[in-house]
Amino acid sequence: xxxxxxxxxxxxxxxxxxxxxxxxxxxxxxxxxxxxxxxxxxxxxxxxxxxxxxxxxxxxxxxxxxxxxxxxxxxxxxxxxxxxxxxxxxxxxxxxxxxxxxxxxxxxxxxxxxxxxxxxxxxxxxxxxxxxxxxxx
Numbered sequence: 001x002x003x004x005x006x007x008x009x010x011x012x013x014x015x016x017x018x019x020x021x022x023x024x025x026x027x028x029x030x031x032x033x034x035x036x037x038x039x040x041x042x043x044x045x046x047x048x049x050x051x052x053x054x055x056x057x058x059x060x061x062x063x064x065x066x067x068x069x070x071x072x073x074x075x076x077x078x079x080x081x082x083x084x085x086x087x088x089x090x091x092x093x094x095x096x097x098x099x100x101x102x103x104x105x106x107x108x109x110x111x112x113x114x115x116x117x118x119x120x121x122x123x124x125x126x127x128x129x130x131x132x133x134x135x136x137x
Contacts (some may be wrong), residue, residue: 014062023055025062025096029070032099034063039093051088060112060125063098067110068129071100075108075129082125086116093117106131 010018015025023044027036038059046052061077068075088094098112108129114122 014058015066023059023062025059027063027066027070027096029066034066034070034096034098036063036066036096037093038096040088040090042090045090049090051090051092053084056084056088056114056123057082057125059094059096060098060114060123061127063096063112064110064125064127064129067098067100067112068108073103073108073129073131074133075131078107078128078130080125080127082123084123086120086122088114088116088122094122101126 010016013022016022025036027034040051044055094114102109111126113124
């Protein structure tokens with residue numbers, strides 16, 4: 001199992017460990033998948049006590065990026081589609097998982113999911129990731 005340490009991007013809103021308002025996601029690579037745990041707090045809500053759907057999309061998008069990162073691919077999300085299947089409440093721990101489904105010369109097709117601790121599928125998403133093969137500043 002490999003764990004990502006991103007000192008270069010320490011202010012990233014999703015994974016930056018030094019961003020005071022960020023989510024501080026920590027991804028690991030296990031069995032060909034990027035995985036992270038996250039528990040949304042009261043500052044991550046939309047309706048009272050409900051995890052904000054936009055922040056959930058951000059979590060899944062970050063998972064897409066990390067599944068590429070762990071495989072040495074530099075890319076960014078070109079297109080993403082998400083389906084929420086179950087309400088996630090603040091204080092409810094979720095497991096984020098992403099994997100690569102198909103790779104071509106310029107695109108990587110990925111899928112990701114957010115599951116509750118009991119294994120219930122809360123959200124799933126797919127994305128086309130554009131391969132850039134360039135370092136970001």
